[in-house]
Amino acid sequence: xxxxxxxxxxxxxxxxxxxxxxxxxxxxxxxxxxxxxxxxxxxxxxxxxxxxxxxxxxxxxxxxxxxxxxxxxxxxxxxxxxxxxxxxxxxxxxxxxxxxxxxxxxxxxxxxxxxxxxxxxxxxxxxxxxxxxxxxxxxxxxxxxxxxxxxxxxxxxxxxxxxxxxxxxxxxxxxxxxxxxxxxxxxxxxxxxxxxxxxxxxxxxxxxxxxxxxxxxxxxxxxxxxxxxxxxxxxxxx
Numbered sequence: 661x662x663x664x665x666x667x668x669x670x671x672x673x674x675x676x677x678x679x680x681x682x683x684x685x686x687x688x689x690x691x692x693x694x695x696x697x698x699x700x701x702x703x704x705x706x707x708x709x710x711x712x713x714x715x716x717x718x719x720x721x722x723x724x725x726x727x728x729x730x731x732x733x734x735x736x737x738x739x740x741x742x743x744x745x746x747x748x749x750x751x752x753x754x755x756x757x758x759x760x761x762x763x764x765x766x767x768x769x770x771x772x773x774x775x776x777x778x779x780x781x782x783x784x785x786x787x788x789x790x791x792x793x794x795x796x797x798x799x800x801x802x803x804x805x806x807x808x809x810x811x812x813x814x815x816x817x818x819x820x821x822x823x824x825x826x827x828x829x830x831x832x833x834x835x836x837x838x839x840x841x842x843x844x845x846x847x848x849x850x851x852x853x854x855x856x857x858x859x860x861x862x863x864x865x866x867x868x869x870x871x872x873x874x875x876x877x878x879x880x881x882x883x884x885x886x887x888x889x890x891x892x893x894x895x896x897x898x
Contacts, residue, residue: 661698661718663729666691667854669738670833672722673698674824675817676752677744678839678861679719685862689855719816721824722833731828738853739833741825745840745898746889747882751874753817754806757793759869764788772798793817803872804881822891836896 662671662683673679683699690696696703697710698718711717714728726734764786765775775782776798783789789798796809812818825833835852837845842861849859886893
């Protein structure tokens with residue numbers, strides 16, 4: 661999340677949509693009175709405090725900003741976000757948690773079967789295993805099982821994106837940028853947000869390994885994800 665008081669804009673960071681890249685790209689433009697929660701070194705440091713003190717955090721919604729900062733402030737700022745096709749987002753989530761878990765397991769000479777068998781003991785050493793998406797990955801044999809795991813019902817990174825950017829009055833943030841169309845909107849960001857120089861989206865927070873590609877997803881899994889995320893497909897014209 662970014663609340664940029666010097667340039668009067670708010671960026672809502674939705675899970676697995678490229679938000680970390682956007683925030684890292686924006687960091688050089690920030691002034692003393694601007695706030696980034698998460699992603700940057702300083703942003704990660706202050707995220708926990710703002711979460712407990714003001715109920716604001718890295719992946720909080722525009723409604724949360726309205727509650728914490730006031731509707732009047734939100735009305736007076738440019739509001740923006742990045743979204744992603746639900747299938748690409750699900751693939752990114754699978755690769756992200758899967759690569760983290762596999763790297764940790766390999767370093768500890770464990771198979772996924774070992775992790776499953778000793779889950780409680782291993783989770784105490786590596787809390788990432790407790791994430792709902794991690795549980796789904798550990799207990800699934802493949803991507804098809806993963807997206808159907810009941811654990812994902814509790815995973816915010818697998819929920820529709822629309823709810824994160826819908827204001828109290830039902831309207832959306834003003835600018836919704838598709839990650840897949842970054843080369844179209846990227847050149848316009850500097851003027852829109854008053855940066856004073858060209859903005860380039862860096863690559864950040866990428867999965868350490870590609871376990872599956874969107875192009876490899878079978879039709880039945882593609883349809884399953886789209887059925888779950890019809891609100892996003894309609895709202896963002898995918």
